[in-house]
Amino acid sequence: MTAVEVPAVRRLADWSAPSLRELADEYGTPLYVQDLDRVRENYDRLADAFPDARVHYAVKANAGQRVLETLREAGAGAECASAGEVSRALEAGFEPSAIHYTAVNPPARDLEYVLDAAPAATVVAGATDTVDRLADRGFDGRLAVRVHPRVGAGHSEDVATGADAKFGIPRDRAAAALRDAAARGFDVVGIHAHAGSGMLTAADVAAHREVVERLAAVAREAPVDLEFVDVGGGFGVPYRPAEAPLDLGALADATRDALAGVDADLVVEPGRFLVADAGVLLTAVNTVKRTAGPTLAGVDAGMTTLLRPALYDAHHEVRSLARDAGDRPQRDVTVVGPICESTDVLAADRRLPRPERGDVLAVGNAGAYGIEMASQYNSRPRPAVVALADGGDELARERESLADLAAHEHGGPADQ
Ligand code: LLP
Numbered sequence: 001m002t003a004v005e006v007p008a009v010r011r012l013a014d015w016s017a018p019s020l021r022e023l024a025d026e027y028g029t030p031l032y033v034q035d036l037d038r039v040r041e042n043y044d045r046l047a048d049a050f051p052d053a054r055v056h057y058a059v060k061a062n063a064g065q066r067v068l069e070t071l072r073e074a075g076a077g078a079e080c081a082s083a084g085e086v087s088r089a090l091e092a093g094f095e096p097s098a099i100h101y102t103a104v105n106p107p108a109r110d111l112e113y114v115l116d117a118a119p120a121a122t123v124v125a126g127a128t129d130t131v132d133r134l135a136d137r138g139f140d141g142r143l144a145v146r147v148h149p150r151v152g153a154g155h156s157e158d159v160a161t162g163a164d165a166k167f168g169i170p171r172d173r174a175a176a177a178l179r180d181a182a183a184r185g186f187d188v189v190g191i192h193a194h195a196g197s198g199m200l201t202a203a204d205v206a207a208h209r210e211v212v213e214r215l216a217a218v219a220r221e222a223p224v225d226l227e228f229v230d231v232g233g234g235f236g237v238p239y240r241p242a243e244a245p246l247d248l249g250a251l252a253d254a255t256r257d258a259l260a261g262v263d264a265d266l267v268v269e270p271g272r273f274l275v276a277d278a279g280v281l282l283t284a285v286n287t288v289k290r291t292a293g294p295t296l297a298g299v300d301a302g303m304t305t306l307l308r309p310a311l312y313d314a315h316h317e318v319r320s321l322a323r324d325a326g327d328r329p330q331r332d333v334t335v336v337g338p339i340c341e342s343t344d345v346l347a348a349d350r351r352l353p354r355p356e357r358g359d360v361l362a363v364g365n366a367g368a369y370g371i372e373m374a375s376q377y378n379s380r381p382r383p384a385v386v387a388l389a390d391g392g393d394e395l396a397r398e399r400e401s402l403a404d405l406a407a408h409e410h411g412g413p414a415d416q
Contacts, residue, residue, distance in 0.1 A: 006045060008045070009245040011241060011277075012317040012318075012363075012364030013241075017362075020033065020321055021323075027399075028384070028399065029282050029284040029300055029360065030281060030284075030305045031383055031386060032280075032281055032370055032371050032384070033279060033280050033385075033388065034062070034064060034066070034275070034279045034367055034385060034386070034387050035367075035389075036387055036389040037390070038277065038278035039071065039278045039367075040074055043055070043070075043071060044074070046235075046248070046273060047075070049248040049249060049252045050252050050268055053266040055077065056077040056100050057071045057077070057079065057269070058079045058270060059089055059271070060085065060271055060369075060372060061274070061275050061367075061368040062275045062370070062371065063084075063088045063372060064387070064396055065088070066387040066394075066396045067387075068089060071274065072092060072098075077098035077099065078094045078100070079269040080099055080100065080101050081102050086099060086114050086118055087113070096120040096121050097120040099121040100122045100124055100144070100267075101114050101121050101122070102124045102126070102146065106133075111133060111137060115134075119141055121142070122142040122143070122144055123144070124144045124190075124192050124230070125143060131143070135186075140185045142187050142189045144190035145174055145181070145190075145192070146168040146193065147169060147174045147193045148168030148169060148193075149171060149210075149211040149215065150163060150170075151207055151211050152196045152207065153195040153207035153208055154195070154196030154204070155198030155236060155312070156198070158311075159198060159312070161234075162193060163196070167194070171218055175221050178222055178223055178224055179223040188224045189227040189228060190227055191219060192215075192267075193211050193214070193215045193232055194234060195234050197271075197272065198236040198272065199234045199235060199236045199246065200237075202250070204236065205246075205247065205254050209254040211231070212254070212255050215229055215231065215258075216258050216259050216260075216262050227265060228265040228266070228267045229259060229262060229266060229267065230268075230269060232268070232269055233269040233272070234272075235251065235268075235270045237273060237277050239314065239316060239317065239364070240315055241317065255268075271368060272369070275368045276365045277364075277365055279365070279370060280363060280365075280366050280367075281305065281363040281370060282321075282361070282362055282363075283301035283360070284299060284300050284361075285298065285299055285355050285360075285361065286299065286357060287357065293334075294332040294334040294348075294349050295333050295354070295355060296333075297334070297335045297352075297355035298338070299335055299338075299346065300337075300338060301337055301346065301363070301383070302336075302338050303344045303345075304339055304375050304377045304380045304382075305382075306366060307369075308369060309346050309347065310341075310344060316364055316365055317364035318333075318347045318352060318362070319362045319364070320355065320360075321359070321360045322353060322356065328354045330351050331351075331354045331355070332349055332350070333347075333351075334347065334348045335347040335361065338380070339377065340378060346363060371383070371397070376400070379402075381400030381404055383399055384397055384399035
C-alpha cells in the first residue's frame with residue numbers, strides 16, 4: 001500500500017487570501033467556493049485507508065453536479081436519501097447500479113420515481129413497512145436492510161443517528177426481515193448501519209466499532225449470503241484549529257477487526273469527509289457596530305446561507321481576508337447575518353482583526369452541509385457556487401435572483 005502524499009486536513013489558514021479576494025470580486029458575495037482538486041485528494045485518502053471498500057458518496061453533504069462528477073470519476077458510487085438525490089446522481093452520470101437509495105420513511109412519490117428511473121439501484125429499507133411498500137409496487141430488485149444498532153456517535157446528539165429508532169430495523173428483528181424479504185423474492189444483497197455524523201475522537205471510533213460489531217453479529221446470523229456490509233459514513237473533519245484530524249487508520253482497523261470472519265464486501269458512505277474542507281464561504285461585511293460586548297460584524301451571509309451554527313451550535317472558523325488584516329488590532333467579534341432572527345449568528349466571540357465595512361470574511365469547512373441546507377427564508381435568494389479545478393475557476397451554480405423567489409407561485413407577476 002502506498003501512502004498518499006496529501007495533507008490530512010486543509011485548514012482555513014491554508015487557503016490563499018488573494019485568490020479568495022479575487023473570487024469574491026469576480027462573482028460577488030455570499031459565495032461558496034468548492035475546490036474539486038481537494039475533493040479528489042480526500043477521496044484518494046479515503047481509498048488509501050480503505051483499499052478494499054466500495055465508497056458510496058453521501059450526496060446529501062453536497063449534491064453539486066461538479067462535485068458528483070468528480071467523485072464518480074474518482075470511482076465512487078452514490079448514497080442517496082431522496083428521489084431528488086437519485087435524480088441528481090443520475091444526471092451526474094452515476095450508473096443506476098452504483099446508487100444506494102437509503103429510504104427513510106420514503107414518500108410514495110420518491111419510491112415511484114426511484115423504482116422507475118433507477119430499477120437497478122439498491123434500496124436500503126429502514127422499516128419492514130418499506131419492504132411491504134416495495135413489494136406492493138412489484139419491486140423485486142436489490143434490497144438491503146438497515147439495522148438500528150442503538151449506539152450513536154457524532155459531533156452532536158442531533159446527528160447521532162445510530163441511537164435514534166427512526167433509523168433502521170431493530171437488530172433483533174433484522175435476521176427475520178432478511179429471511180422474509182428473500183422469501184418474497186427480493187434480491188437481498190446487504191445490511192447497513194450508520195453510527196452518526198462527524199466522528200472525530202477516539203471515543204467516536206470506539207462507538208463506530210460497537211456499531212460495526214453489532215452489524216457483524218447480524219451478518220453472521222443472516223439467513224442469506226450477503227454481498228456487502230455497509231458501515232455507513234460519519235467520518236469527521238476538524239472544524240477548530242486545535243482539533244486533530246480523525247485517525248482514519250484507526251477507524252479502518254476498528255472496522256476491519258469488528259468484521260472479522262464476515263465474508264462480504266465492505267461499503268462505506270462518507271459525505272462530509274470528502275467535501276467539507278474543500279469548501280469555504282465568502283461573505284462581505286456591510287455593517288460594523290460597537291456594543292458593550294463584542295464588536296458586531298454584520299455580513300451578507302446568514303443562517304439561510306449556512307445553517308449549521310444556528311441549528312447545531314456548530315463551530316466554523318472565520319478569517320478576515322482584508323489586505324491589511326495582519327496590521328489591524330485584534331477585537332472580540334461576533335459575526336451576524338442579515339436575517340431577522342436572533343439565532344442568525346455565524347460565529348460568536350472570535351478574536352479577529354478589527355472588522356471594517358467592505359471586508360471579505362472566509363468561513364471554513366463550508367463544503368459539507370452548506371449550500372445543501374441553504375434556504376430562501378426571509379425571501380433571500382440562495383448564493384452562487386464557484387468550482388475550482390486544475391488552477392481555474394468556473395461558476396457551478398448561479399446566484400438565485402429575486403424573480404426565483406416567486407418562480408413557483410400562482411397568481412403573481414411570475415404567473416403572467
Ligand atoms: N449515510 C447515512 C445513512 C447518513 O444518514 C448520513 C448522514 C451519511 C451517510 C453521511 O454522513 P457524513 O459522512 O456526511 O457525516 N446536517 C448535519 C449532518 C447530518 C447527516 C445526516 N446523515 C451537519 O451539518 O452536521
